[in-house]
Structures are given as structure tokens and as C-alpha cells.
Amino acid sequence: MKINTLLSPSNAEELFFTNKRTIVIDILRATTTIVTALNNGAKEIIPVNSIEFAMKVSGNSFGGHTLLGGERNSVKIDGFALGNSPLEYTKEIVEGKSIVLFTTNGSGAIVKAKFSKELLIASFLNAGRIAEYINKVGKDVEILCAGNNGRFSFEDSLCAGKIISEIEEQNDNLELNDGSKMCAILFKKNRKKIKKTMKESDHGKKLIEKGFKDDITFASKENIIDVIPVYDKGVVVLKK
Amino acid sequence: MKINTLLSPSNAEELFFTNKRTIVIDILRATTTIVTALNNGAKEIIPVNSIEFAMKVSGNSFGGHTLLGGERNSVKIDGFALGNSPLEYTKEIVEGKSIVLFTTNGSGAIVKAKFSKELLIASFLNAGRIAEYINKVGKDVEILCAGNNGRFSFEDSLCAGKIISEIEEQNDNLELNDGSKMCAILFKKNRKKIKKTMKESDHGKKLIEKGFKDDITFASKENIIDVIPVYDKGVVVLKK
Numbered sequence: 001m002k003i004n005t006l007l008s009p010s011n012a013e014e015l016f017f018t019n020k021r022t023i024v025i026d027i028l029r030a031t032t033t034i035v036t037a038l039n040n041g042a043k044e045i046i047p048v049n050s051i052e053f054a055m056k057v058s059g060n061s062f063g064g065h066t067l068l069g070g071e072r073n074s075v076k077i078d079g080f081a082l083g084n085s086p087l088e089y090t091k092e093i094v095e096g097k098s099i100v101l102f103t104t105n106g107s108g109a110i111v112k113a114k115f116s117k118e119l120l121i122a123s124f125l126n127a128g129r130i131a132e133y134i135n136k137v138g139k140d141v142e143i144l145c146a147g148n149n150g151r152f153s154f155e156d157s158l159c160a161g162k163i164i165s166e167i168e169e170q171n172d173n174l175e176l177n178d179g180s181k182m183c184a185i186l187f188k189k190n191r192k193k194i195k196k197t198m199k200e201s202d203h204g205k206k207l208i209e210k211g212f213k214d215d216i217t218f219a220s221k222e223n224i225i226d227v228i229p230v231y232d233k234g235v236v237v238l239k240k
Numbered sequence: 241m242k243i244n245t246l247l248s249p250s251n252a253e254e255l256f257f258t259n260k261r262t263i264v265i266d267i268l269r270a271t272t273t274i275v276t277a278l279n280n281g282a283k284e285i286i287p288v289n290s291i292e293f294a295m296k297v298s299g300n301s302f303g304g305h306t307l308l309g310g311e312r313n314s315v316k317i318d319g320f321a322l323g324n325s326p327l328e329y330t331k332e333i334v335e336g337k338s339i340v341l342f343t344t345n346g347s348g349a350i351v352k353a354k355f356s357k358e359l360l361i362a363s364f365l366n367a368g369r370i371a372e373y374i375n376k377v378g379k380d381v382e383i384l385c386a387g388n389n390g391r392f393s394f395e396d397s398l399c400a401g402k403i404i405s406e407i408e409e410q411n412d413n414l415e416l417n418d419g420s421k422m423c424a425i426l427f428k429k430n431r432k433k434i435k436k437t438m439k440e441s442d443h444g445k446k447l448i449e450k451g452f453k454d455d456i457t458f459a460s461k462e463n464i465i466d467v468i469p470v471y472d473k474g475v476v477v478l479k480k
Contacts (some may be wrong), residue, residue, distance in 0.1 A: 010251055011390035018415045150251035152392075154418035178394040185424060185429050202418045 001171060002140040005160050008053040009112040021139060022116040023130060023163065024231075025123065026146030028203045029084050029212075030106020030122040031208070032070075032219040036086040038126075039225045041095035045236040047107035047216050051077060054102040062098045070102035073208045076100070085215050090184035092114030098235075109146035110231055111114075115143075121229035121236055125196065126149050128223035131166035138171075143180070154186070154201040155219075158194065161187025195220035241411060242380040245400050245419035248387035249352040261379060262356040263370060263403065265363065266386030266473075267395040268443045269324050269452075270346020272363040272459040275310075276326040278478050279365075279465045281335035285476040286320035291317060294342040302338045310342035314450045317342070325455050338475075345393075349386035350471055356382075360467035363478055364399050368463035371406035373479075378411075382438065384422070394426070395459075396442040398434065401427025402462070435460035 002228045004013055025031055030057070034045050046062070051072070058066045069082035069089075076083035084103050099109050112121050122130045134141050143158035143163065162182035168174055170185070176184065190197045198204045198216050207216060228239040246252055266270055274285050286302070288294045290314070298306045309329075315417035316323035322333070324343050341347050355357055362370040374381050383403065385396035401423035408414055408424070416424065430437045438444045438456050447456060468479040 007247060007363065007392050008251065011248065136243065148418070152247050152422065153417045154422060156412070157422070178388070179392045181425060182394060182397065185426060189425050 001138060001173060002175045002177070003143065003164055003167065003180045004177045005143040005145065005183050007145050007152050007157065007179055008150050009109040010147070010150040011146055012112065012144070014044045014112060014115055015226060017113045017116040017142065020142045020181055021118045022113045022142045022144055023122045024110050024113055024144045024146065026066070026106030026109060027123055027159050027161050027198070027217060027219050028207060029086060029215055030101065030103040030146065031121050032200060033084055033086040033089055034101070034121050034229055034233065035090040035123045035125045035225055035227060035237055037094045037099060038229050038236070039227050040089060040091040042089070042097050042099055044098050044148045044235060046098060046100045046111040047231070047236060048100060048102050049108040049111040051102050054100045058100045065099050066098045067094070069099050070107065072104065074207060074212065082086070085212060086218055087214060103147060105146035109144055109220050110236070114142050114231065119231040121198070122159065124162065124222045125225040126165060126223070127159055127162045129226050129228055131163045131227055134163070135167055135170045148203050153203055155198045155203065157183045157186050158190060158197060161185070162191070167192055194222065241378060241413060242415045243383065243404055243407065243420045244417045245383040245385065245423050246421055247385050247392050247397065248379065248390050249349040249384055251398070252352065252384070252391040254352060254355055257353045257382065257403070257453060258357040260356050260382045261358045262353045262382045262384055263360045264346070264350050264353055264384045264386065265396045265399050265455055266343070266346030266349060267399050267438070268324060268447060268458050269362055269455055269459060270341065270343040271361050271445065272365060273324055273326040273329055274341070274361050274469055274476055275363045275365045275465055275467060276353045277329040277334045277339060278469050279467050280329060282329070282337050282339055284338050286338060286340045286474060287471070287476060288342050289348040289351040289352040290342060291342050294340050298340045306340050307334070309339050311346065312344065314447060325452060326458055327454060347384035349384055350476070353384050354471065359471040361471065362399065362403060364402065364460055364462045365465040366463070367399055367402045367466055368406060369466050371403045373468055374403070374410045375407055375410045376416040379462050388443050393443055395438045395443065397423045398430060398437065401425070434462065
């Protein structure tokens with residue numbers, strides 16, 4: 001069984017994902033937020049790759065009954081109901097709602113991988129559940145890290161490494177590409193200090209500056225949510 | 241002093257490098273080959289980012305007295321005098337020659353960084369000399385890994401990690417970005433098995449398949465060549 005990890009969506013073509021099973025990771029913060037929102041009862045998340053498209057979808061589709069969420073340069077977009085902090089996506093606010101989500105890295109990464117035969121959304125919160133599912137399926141998988149504006153993001157690779165390590169515990173016949181090997185090394189080196197490492201990462205430092213320290217603490221919690229969000233035909237829902 | 245590492249040139253704009261000091265690394269095999277060729281007396285290397293341009297430069301410039309070198313899919317290009325194996329670039333063949341070089345990743349990475357105020361070429365062969373020079377200068381530096389067709393390459397990051405670790409030994413006031421931290425971890429984890437790790441890397445396995453195992457053995461030798469190749473106005477020469 002092969003696990004290929006890509007460190008950024010910018011070098012992959014959309015058609016690369018056709019017939020692949022793909023896991024998308026954007027720890028700070030899109031996939032952490034999606035996992036949280038769905039676990040808190042959101043009906044569905046609609047990831048989009050532009051603010052203009054978010055506005056359009058929100059106005060015309062889903063009967064107009066949507067919440068707009070997301071960020072540009074880490075902060076909430078004017079006119080949007082929600083930012084990209086997972087802590088905003090409480091049960092009171094999201095239950096039963098369709099949420100259109102635009103973020104700098106994560107929502108675009110999901111849209112990039114849209115032709116995958118199965119597209120799973122992972123974060124530290126649900127990494128254990130995702131690894132368990134991949135082991136059950138027992139087939140090749142691509143891990144797509146959203147990265148940081150097309151560049152390497154330490155925290156996304158750390159979470160990819162956690163998933164790879166948990167798969168490895170149950171499967172001693174894995175074939176890892178360069179990216180997967182590196183992620184597994186990062187996780188093994190930092191597994192006892194996930195939160196600290198994330199606070200010291202490029203994106204972590206930027207979020208702390210902008211007042212989102214609590215988001216990092218939350219995003220670093222491992223295996224606290226037992227869901228598998230899947231993207232299919234434009235929306236992310238919980239796998240049945 | 242900041243060390244920023246980029247894992248691939250594809251997400252950096254040419255103007256990003258303006259006013260920066262940049263180290264380009266493509267272990268398998270372009271920068272290993274450049275270091276070897278210059279150490280063996282080549283007059284200059286002219287890295288180009290297309291085969292067509294290689295042909296054009298070779299025919300019209302440098303008085304027509306050039307050797308064409310390089311590869312596509314690891315093998316020598318039809319009509320070129322040399323491939324991209326450092327072992328071909330012997331003193332007998334290259335001494336006094338201008339060599340136009342096209343390779344899949346490395347030559348394009350160098351051209352991408354052409355606006356750098358100083359552009360240095362590194363490999364395991366001369367990593368120690370490069371680190372020593374950077375420490376002497378004591379200013380911020382970008383490390384640009386050529387990567388593997390726009391993706392992460394284990395061996396380039398491993399060499400970046402070696403350079404960072406050697407700089408770190410002389411400077412306890414370094415600021416590392418996510419990429420640099422990761423490279424330093426990879427090197428520390430694999431420092432005693434560079435050759436083995438390279439043979440098992442994505443690119444290493446491909447080269448072995450195509451019969452270039454000896455290139456990997458050679459490319460993994462550390463600090464055996466004491467030169468600093470610099471790119472300036474289209475050509476790479478030894479720093480005086």
C-alpha cells in the first residue's frame with residue numbers, strides 16, 4: 001500500500017487526483033474548522049476557491065440559507081458571518097446550517113482535489129479516525145497538505161506524519177514517497193510537543209500575532225473528534 | 241540571521257530573489273555536476289531552462305566553443321555531448337570549456353533565482369565550504385531546493401539540513417522558517433546514512449533503475465570539494 005504526500009496543492013493538476021483516494025489537511029485552520037463544524041451539527045460545508053464565488057454561492061444556491069465563513073490574511077472577511085476560527089463554529093451557531101467556506105489555503109486545496117474518487121478531510125482532531133478508516137480500506141492514498149501560500153507548512157506535515165504513523169502501526173507493508181517519509185520523521189521527532197511546535201511554526205506565529213492563540217491550542221488536540229468528513233460534488237458532509 | 245528554505249522553485253517568483261543571497265541545491269544531479277565540473281577546470285557553466293535555449297546558446301554564443309550537457313527524464317538528450325552524470329565531467333573532458341547545461345530541475349531553479357544579489361551553488365561535495373562562507377558573511381540567506389518536478393525531494397532537503405546544521409554550529413542566533421527547521425531535523429536524523437537514504441529516495445530509486453547508482457554514491461560524499469560556485473549574469477564560475 002502506497003502513501004504519497006504532497007506538501008502543497010500548487011504543483012498538482014486537478015486531474016492528478018482522478019481515481020485517487022485523497023486526504024486533505026490544513027491544520028491552521030480550515031480542516032480543523034470543518035471537522036469541528038460538522039461535529040457540531042452543521043449540515044454541510046461548501047469549500048470554495050474565491051471570495052467572489054463564495055458570495056455568489058451564498059446568494060443564489062442552497063435556497064439562500066447559508067452562512068458565509070472564512071478569512072483573508074487570517075482575519076474575517078467583511079460581510080462574512082464567520083471567520084476561520086474553529087472556536088466560532090459552535091453548535092448554537094452552525095447546527096443545521098450550510099456553510100460556504102473560503103480560506104487562503106485549505107478550501108482551495110479541497111477544490112483542487114475534487115476529482116478524487118474519495119476525498120477525506122483530516123485534522124489532529126480526527127486523525128486517528130481517518131487512519132483507522134484508511135487501514136480498513138487498505139488501498140493507496142494521497143495526502144494533500146494545504147501548505148502556506150504554496151509553501152511548506154510544518155503543522156500540516158506534522159499531522160500527515162501522525163496519520164502515516166498510525167497507519168504504520170497496523171500495516172508493515174507501506175511504501176512511502178519522499179514527502180511521506182519526511183512527515184513521519186517530523187511527527188516522531190515532535191509527537192510529545194505538538195502544541196509547542198505549532199506555536200513556533202511560521203503560520204502559528206502569525207496567528208498568535210493576530211490574537212488567535214487559542215485556535216492553535218484547540219487545533220493541536222489529538223483524536224478528540226470521531227468523524228470522517230467527505231467531500232462529494234461540491235459539499236463536505238459526514239461519511240455515513 | 242534568518243535562513244529560509246524553499247522546497248521547490250515553482251512557488252517562488254523571480255523577483256522574490258531580488259536583493260537576496262541564495263543557495264541553490266539539486267543533489268541528483270545538477271548542482272553536484274556543476275561543482276564537479278568547475279572543480280575539474282571547466283571555464284564556466286551556463287544553466288538554461290529549456291532545451292531549445294540550450295541549442296541556441298550553444299550555436300550562437302561563446303564563440304560556438306561550448307559543450308552541451310544535460311538530461312530529460314534522467315537520460316542524455318539526443319545531440320548533447322554530455323548527460324547529467326557528475327562522473328562524465330572529468331578534467332580531460334571539461335577543462336577550459338564553457339558548458340551549457342539543461343536539466344529537469346536544477347538548471348531551471350538557478351535561472352529562477354537569477355536576480356539574487358549573490359547566487360551560490362551547493363551540493364554535499366562543497367556544503368561545508370558554503371556553510372563556512374555564509375557564516376563569514378553573517379547575513380540572511382535563502383536556500384532554494386530544486387525539488388523533483390515541482391515536488392519535495394528528500395536529498396535536496398537533506399543537504400540543506402547539512403548546511404543549516406553547519407551554520408548552526410557557529411551561530412546560536414539563527415531564525416529558521418518551517419522549511420529550514422524541517423531540513424535540519426531530516427539531516428540530524430539521517431546524518432550517518434546519507435548514501436543509503438539517497439538510494440531509497442524517490443529520485444534515487446529512479447536513477448538506480450536507469451543505471452546511475454554510481455552517481456548517487458558520488459553525490460553523497462560530504463565536503464570533498466572546497467569551492468564556491470557563483471552565478472552571475474548568465475554563467476556559473478568559481479568565486480574568486
